[in-house]
Amino acid sequence: MLRNLFVFTLFLGTFLSLELSAQNKSLSNELIWGGNSLYTERVGSFSFQNDGRHYTRFRAGSLKSYDILGEEEPKEIFNVKNLKLSVKEEIKASIVSWGPQEASLIIETDKEKIYRRSYKANYIIHHQKSEQSLVLDPAGKQMYPTFDPTGKKLAYVRSNNLYMMDTETRERTQLTRDGKWNEIINGAADWAYEEELYMTRAFEWSPNSQYIAYIRFDESEVPEFSMKYYEDGIYPRDYSFKYPKVSQTNSKVKVRVYDVQNQGTLDLPIPEMKDDFYIPRMKWIPETNELVVFYLNRLQNELILMAYDVQKGTQRVLLQETNERYISIHDHLTFIPSKQQFIWMTEKDGWRHLYLYDYQGDELKCLSKGEWDVTDFYGYNPENQKIYLQAASESALQREILTIDINTAKVQILEGEEGWNTALFSPDFKVYIHGFETMNQPPVYSLKNEQREVLRTLISNDHLRTEQEYFQVGEMKPYVFTNRNGEKLNGFVIMPQSTDPGEKYPVLMHLYGGPNSQQVTHRFKGKYYWWFQMLVQQGYIVACVDNRGTGARGEDFRKQTYLQLGKLETEDQIDAAKELSQWEAVDPQRISIFGWSYGGYLSSLSLLKGNDVFNAAVAVAPVTNWKWYDSIYTERYMRRYEENPKGYDQNAPMFIADQLKGAFLLIHGLADDNVHFQHSAELMNALMHNNKQFESYVYPNEDHSISGGYLRVHVFNKITSFLNQNLKS
Numbered sequence: 001m002l003r004n005l006f007v008f009t010l011f012l013g014t015f016l017s018l019e020l021s022a023q024n025k026s027l028s029n030e031l032i033w034g035g036n037s038l039y040t041e042r043v044g045s046f047s048f049q050n051d052g053r054h055y056t057r058f059r060a061g062s063l064k065s066y067d068i069l070g071e072e073e074p075k076e077i078f079n080v081k082n083l084k085l086s087v088k089e090e091i092k093a094s095i096v097s098w099g100p101q102e103a104s105l106i107i108e109t110d111k112e113k114i115y116r117r118s119y120k121a122n123y124i125i126h127h128q129k130s131e132q133s134l135v136l137d138p139a140g141k142q143m144y145p146t147f148d149p150t151g152k153k154l155a156y157v158r159s160n161n162l163y164m165m166d167t168e169t170r171e172r173t174q175l176t177r178d179g180k181w182n183e184i185i186n187g188a189a190d191w192a193y194e195e196e197l198y199m200t201r202a203f204e205w206s207p208n209s210q211y212i213a214y215i216r217f218d219e220s221e222v223p224e225f226s227m228k229y230y231e232d233g234i235y236p237r238d239y240s241f242k243y244p245k246v247s248q249t250n251s252k253v254k255v256r257v258y259d260v261q262n263q264g265t266l267d268l269p270i271p272e273m274k275d276d277f278y279i280p281r282m283k284w285i286p287e288t289n290e291l292v293v294f295y296l297n298r299l300q301n302e303l304i305l306m307a308y309d310v311q312k313g314t315q316r317v318l319l320q321e322t323n324e325r326y327i328s329i330h331d332h333l334t335f336i337p338s339k340q341q342f343i344w345m346t347e348k349d350g351w352r353h354l355y356l357y358d359y360q361g362d363e364l365k366c367l368s369k370g371e372w373d374v375t376d377f378y379g380y381n382p383e384n385q386k387i388y389l390q391a392a393s394e395s396a397l398q399r400e401i402l403t404i405d406i407n408t409a410k411v412q413i414l415e416g417e418e419g420w421n422t423a424l425f426s427p428d429f430k431v432y433i434h435g436f437e438t439m440n441q442p443p444v445y446s447l448k449n450e451q452r453e454v455l456r457t458l459i460s461n462d463h464l465r466t467e468q469e470y471f472q473v474g475e476m477k478p479y480v481f482t483n484r485n486g487e488k489l490n491g492f493v494i495m496p497q498s499t500d501p502g503e504k505y506p507v508l509m510h511l512y513g514g515p516n517s518q519q520v521t522h523r524f525k526g527k528y529y530w531w532f533q534m535l536v537q538q539g540y541i542v543a544c545v546d547n548r549g550t551g552a553r554g555e556d557f558r559k560q561t562y563l564q565l566g567k568l569e570t571e572d573q574i575d576a577a578k579e580l581s582q583w584e585a586v587d588p589q590r591i592s593i594f595g596w597s598y599g600g601y602l603s604s605l606s607l608l609k610g611n612d613v614f615n616a617a618v619a620v621a622p623v624t625n626w627k628w629y630d631s632i633y634t635e636r637y638m639r640r641y642e643e644n645p646k647g648y649d650q651n652a653p654m655f656i657a658d659q660l661k662g663a664f665l666l667i668h669g670l671a672d673d674n675v676h677f678q679h680s681a682e683l684m685n686a687l688m689h690n691n692k693q694f695e696s697y698v699y700p701n702e703d704h705s706i707s708g709g710y711l712r713v714h715v716f717n718k719i720t721s722f723l724n725q726n727l728k729s
Helices: 002-024 029-034 191-196 462-471 527-537 555-559 567-581 598-609 631-638 645-649 653-659 677-689 711-727
Strands: 046-048 054-059 062-067 075-079 093-098 104-113 119-127 133-135 143-147 153-158 161-166 172-174 184-186 203-205 211-218 224-229 237-242 252-259 264-267 282-284 290-297 302-309 314-322 334-336 341-346 353-358 363-366 374-381 386-391 400-405 411-415 420-425 431-437 444-449 454-459 476-482 488-494 505-511 541-545 586-596 616-620 663-669 695-699
Touching (some): 104 143, 119 143, 143 203, 353 374, 567 586, 586 711, 598 653
Parallel strands (some): 586 616
Antiparallel strands (some): 093 104, 143 153, 290 302, 386 400, 420 431
8 A cells, every 4th residue: 555655656746747847848928027037138238448459348336348359357447336425325326338538437326217218317427547436416316417528527417407517626517597397408308309209318519528519498388198196195196298299289499509618508590491390310520610400390301401610600501301201310420520521321212321421411422222221320430431331131031231332332241141130349340249130049149350250259148049949939930921912021920839730720910010110020029039939839820910111121111101000001911811811720710919009009900990800909008099199200100180180080990999899908008108098098988889898907107118027927918818718718
């Protein structure tokens, strides 16, 4: 009996061990979204040093210098613990950055998020030679501390005003005094500029350190949007901020220039524009007193680059560009002082390319040619007179690193392996960090020299390759399908490892689909990759299609959704679902679609317009009518509502709520400052009044990302259970 009991116990232990082993090989939302074991490591706080021989990385309070060739041991050049300050609290630094000539460091502590890209923090300035440190401004948290070219002065924003500090005398000067919350901002961008024009800091030092140019935002007439925060108080906390919606008043902007030596301020004259305008960028021409200011009209199809000589008080048009649809703003205005020339990126020939101009604004030549898009510009090397760029020269799915001789226009491939190549170059272009990944291979970051020789591997992500093997992941495969208009669209699909003959599987289509975006690329998808693999383990087929309007396929493909956002994209997703329904392994009665933000907008539209092919949809933080979204983004693609009411109304999910047939899950954060909860509330209202059943989840105090702590686990557990309930049970 005891022997039998022992045998039974041994058998049970073996069975449980095998069962646990099998369970351990199953992915879960807790593992994917709640832990770090599947985290994709990328290059973080990395900086090349000026000597071209070393680079620095900041980790766990320590800034270390590394020899590029690996011949020297890493050397600690700064540690937060060694700061000499009167404060007794332990300093927890999140970022350390260099000042000019690497004489000083800016240490960031107590970071406090504002919106997607903006935040304020306490900053400490540390002088390397004297090892002395000072608090930038004890009166309150600051934004965007920036040294002048000499490294002796530093400008920053606090409480909507611009300040300057002399780091030698420690004297602080308040340059503006009219800054006020929800009224006037000096030197920092408003919400719409930050979100849609990728501008946060709105001031620039002149090359000779004599001037500070800054943008003044008057948002006093911009309508406010209000949200509530639920924080265990007797009443919720009200929060209001300026948010210009379609056709509403935008911030009034102008550029002012502060003269550091004479302590005076100059307002730059504004060129005549046919409409309201934006100032999305400004940049000083090196070795001159000329400031180039970008003026973009409200419809974003007319751009003027004005050059102001602030010392002489003169102005001239440097460059002017118009487009039938819209102009995309970028950061790739690059001056070549030795040649009195500049490089500019434009898609005026139908593809995004780089052009060379002289300082008078006359076009000299097109530097990159062909039916492909330049996707990033890394800079110009005066030593070999080459430009370095990233391009989708072989396929929209791939990226290559190219060099082009500006004299001969000769193109060379620096990194062209089939996949996704990125680069970060040292100031002298002698070495660079090469990033390479594919949709199935996690990224590897290697430090290379000019001859493309690997000097060292910085990040390997080997742990993810081990996890891929352990979890026996499925291969993500690209495929091409043809839509109703005969256009070929890119997609990817992941099939279960082994499919039983005759068995039909449910499908999840994932999408984003917004203008110039891409999901179907040779990039590793991070945590979404693992979530897709989890669904495949559970018996799903996962697919994704980049619809019309997405990027890296030229201007005509990218801009054909102009004035009709949602129409062509939805048609393509419906066509893709219909094609998938014909696949032998697909159950045509169990096809679902899921997206977030613009993807949530399209997943909602796809379910409503394609109710004969989609059986379920998940929409997180969706736009449901573009007239409720911000002016800069929406009017770029749709113009004002009064100019294009059909374009708005015919593709608004709330106006076709009566067409809902399948299962619908709607998720939104109540404190979403980007796509306001108003969008989902209005859609819910329309669905209810049409007697349509749906599920909804709302997240109090959460913004557009719904992240932090276990929130992503919570969100994706709900999405997964919803899919299983409606497609598998």
